[in-house]
Amino acid sequence: MRRIMMAIAAAVLVAAPLTVGTPAQAAPEGLTATEVTFTGNGGVTLHGTVLAPTGGDARKPAVVLLEGAGSRGRGYLRAEAEAYARHGIVTLTYDKRSTGYSLVHRDYSVLADDALAGLRLLRARPDVDPEKTGLWGLSEGAFVAPIAANRSTDVTFVITVGAVGMTPAEETAWAYGQYLRHAGVRGPLPRLMQTSVVRATIDFGLFAEAGFDPVPHWERVRQPVLTQWGELDRDAVPSLSSRLIGGALDRGGNPHHTVRVVAGTNHDLHRTEDDGFDRLPLLPAGYGDFEAAWIADPSIEAPGVAFPAEAAIVDSAPRGWWDTTWARLATAALLLGALVAGVVRRGAWLPAGLVAATVAGTLAYLFFLLVVAGKVAGPVVLGQPLAWLALQLLAVSTVAAAAWRRRPIEGALFAVWAVQWLTSC
Numbered sequence: 001m002r003r004i005m006m007a008i009a010a011a012v013l014v015a016a017p018l019t020v021g022t023p024a025q026a027a028p029e030g031l032t033a034t035e036v037t038f039t040g041n042g043g044v045t046l047h048g049t050v051l052a053p054t055g056g057d058a059r060k061p062a063v064v065l066l067e068g069a070g071s072r073g074r075g076y077l078r079a080e081a082e083a084y085a086r087h088g089i090v091t092l093t094y095d096k097r098s099t100g101y102s103l104v105h106r107d108y109s110v111l112a113d114d115a116l117a118g119l120r121l122l123r124a125r126p127d128v129d130p131e132k133t134g135l136w137g138l139s140e141g142a143f144v145a146p147i148a149a150n151r152s153t154d155v156t157f158v159i160t161v162g163a164v165g166m167t168p169a170e171e172t173a174w175a176y177g178q179y180l181r182h183a184g185v186r187g188p189l190p191r192l193m194q195t196s197v198v199r200a201t202i203d204f205g206l207f208a209e210a211g212f213d214p215v216p217h218w219e220r221v222r223q224p225v226l227t228q229w230g231e232l233d234r235d236a237v238p239s240l241s242s243r244l245i246g247g248a249l250d251r252g253g254n255p256h257h258t259v260r261v262v263a264g265t266n267h268d269l270h271r272t273e274d275d276g277f278d279r280l281p282l283l284p285a286g287y288g289d290f291e292a293a294w295i296a297d298p299s300i301e302a303p304g305v306a307f308p309a310e311a312a313i314v315d316s317a318p319r320g321w322w323d324t325t326w327a328r329l330a331t332a333a334l335l336l337g338a339l340v341a342g343v344v345r346r347g348a349w350l351p352a353g354l355v356a357a358t359v360a361g362t363l364a365y366l367f368f369l370l371v372v373a374g375k376v377a378g379p380v381v382l383g384q385p386l387a388w389l390a391l392q393l394l395a396v397s398t399v400a401a402a403a404w405r406r407r408p409i410e411g412a413l414f415a416v417w418a419v420q421w422l423t424s425c
Contacts, residue, residue: 030054031085038121040097040114048094048118049074051085052127061132061295062090062122063159064115066141068268071096077138079283084136087292090128092118106208108140112147119154132156132295134223138268139164139236143209146217157298159226159291162236162267165218165244166313169210171237173198173314176374178234182277183376186383188423193374194314196323196421197366203325218248224256224298225249226291230265231305232276239307258294260302277375328420332359335413354398355414361391362421395422 027033034050053060063084065077074081074093081091100110115135123130134157137145142163149155164171173194180190201207227245229238242259249257262269262284266276271284294300318324335355365387369377379386395418402411 027051028082031082036092036094036121038094038117040117041110042100044097044099044114046094046097046114046117047074048092048121049081050090050092050122050125051081052090052125053085053088059129060088060090060127061134062092062119062125062128063134063136063295064092064094064118064122066111066115066135066137066144067093067096068139068141068162071098071101079281080136080287083283083288084291087288089288089292089295090122090125092122094118102208104206104208108143108147108209108212111144112151115144115148116152116154119148119152123154130154134158134295136161138162143168143212143214146214146221149223150217150220155223157224157226157295158221159228159294161228161269162230162233162238163214163227163241163245164236165214165241165248166237167211167213169198169202169207169316170313171235171241172207172373173316174237174311175235176369177311177314179277179374180369180377182234182275183385184380184383185377185385189384189388190374191314192421192423193366193369195316196325196328197370198316199318200325200328201370215244215248218245219252221249221252222254224258225254226258226260226294226298226302228260228262228269228291229307230267230269230272230276231261231263231308232265232272233267234276235267237310237313239310240313242307256298258298258300258302260290261305261307263305322420328417331413331417331420335359335410335417352410354394354401355410358391358394358398358414359417361387361394365391366421392422 030053032052032054034052036048036050038046038048040046065081065084067077073095077093081093084091094114096111097114100107119133119135122128123133133154135145135148135155136159137143138160139162142160145158145160149158176193176198177190180193198207202210227242229236229242238261246257246259264271265284266272266278266280268279269284269287270280271282272278273280290302294302321327365385377385381389384392395414399411399415399418402408402414
């Protein structure tokens with residue numbers, strides 16, 4: 001039980017944006033750490049840490065590290081920052097804004113302005129070479145980096161890790177399938193999460209920047225670009241994302257684009273002990289070697305590691321009017337009205353109670369999968385999460401109870417609702 005609760009907690013941290021303050025940390029030997037503040041978009045004060053190599057009078061390259069989705073604090077990228085600093089590169093990590101950034105609201109344009117403010121701070125340092133100042137973006141940070149690069153020539157290079165080449169909605173739907181199937185889940189549930197649940201979060205305004213298209217922004221990037229993916233990236237649709245981003249850079253006339261696939265690493269470019277489905281804070285050996293060499297000479301080629309085969313993007317478009325969020329809401333409203341009428345007029349408590357339990361349980365479990373991004377499904381039996389099997393059995397019992405108590409309207413409406421929510425239509 002303790003391991004399950006720890007997994008749930010870890011998955012929530014991955015899936016949901018949290019604001020975590022980062023205390024100052026002592027600099028490792030050979031590096032200096034400076035706590036800084038700077039002003040981002042809209043006058044928001046941002047707090048960060050600059051790590052720099054000690055010694056030497058020559059000016060050094062510098063890079064701002066942009067974290068992925070969520071607000072875990074600058075400590076989340078501390079290992080990467082130290083690795084770059086040990087390679088002679090001044091780094092800035094900072095706590096992402098809490099004002100205007102949450103699970104249901106964010107603006108990549110605003111985050112791009114924050115990144116450029118951090119870059120200006122680095123360029124003002126006497127130990128930084130202003131001809132070599134760039135952005136490093138992880139996952140969501142790789143949505144932000146090209147926007148910022150298009151706004152300022154202060155950005156002289158762009159490095160990404162786990163960049164996504166399609167919309168966040170398409171990428172999230174793909175990842176649901178990856179994680180649920182890895183957990184052993186079969187049947188309609190993965191597709192239900194990839195289609196109906198994703199659409200519902202968008203329709204209810206719960207999926208920030210769901211339709212953001214990064215391709216037009218990459219088409220305008222003129223700076224040298226190094227795009228990197230883990231060989232075992234289970235989140236970013238890496239092979240397709242590489243083709244989409246590479247094609248955008250080619251169409252824009254940018255010849256300075258290097259693609260690198262790092263063997264044995266996951267979405268974060270970290271080592272993995274679970275085929276890319278874990279989030280261990282362990283950097284691979286030699287982390288930063290190639291990146292530092294590339295910053296010095298963007299014409300060098302990356303060692304060749306091919307992308308493994310990956311599942312296709314799921315089409316989440318409704319199959320018909322009955323498959324839309326609003327059709328589901330209409331069914332639920334009619335079902336609720338019939339249940340209330342049945343209880344008031346005839347005291348049909350048994351069907352009403354079973355319907356309420358099934359509906360509440362189904363929505364609660366789907367919401368749980370949404371919050372943990374499909375990374376925790378619970379015990380799986382016969383290819384189905386145990387909770388999902390219980391809900392399906394409860395649904396069958398509900399239909400039977402409605403028939404037994406001669407409630408055909410409620411039974412028929414519930415059957416329609418169950419098909420909508422317990423299958424992928």
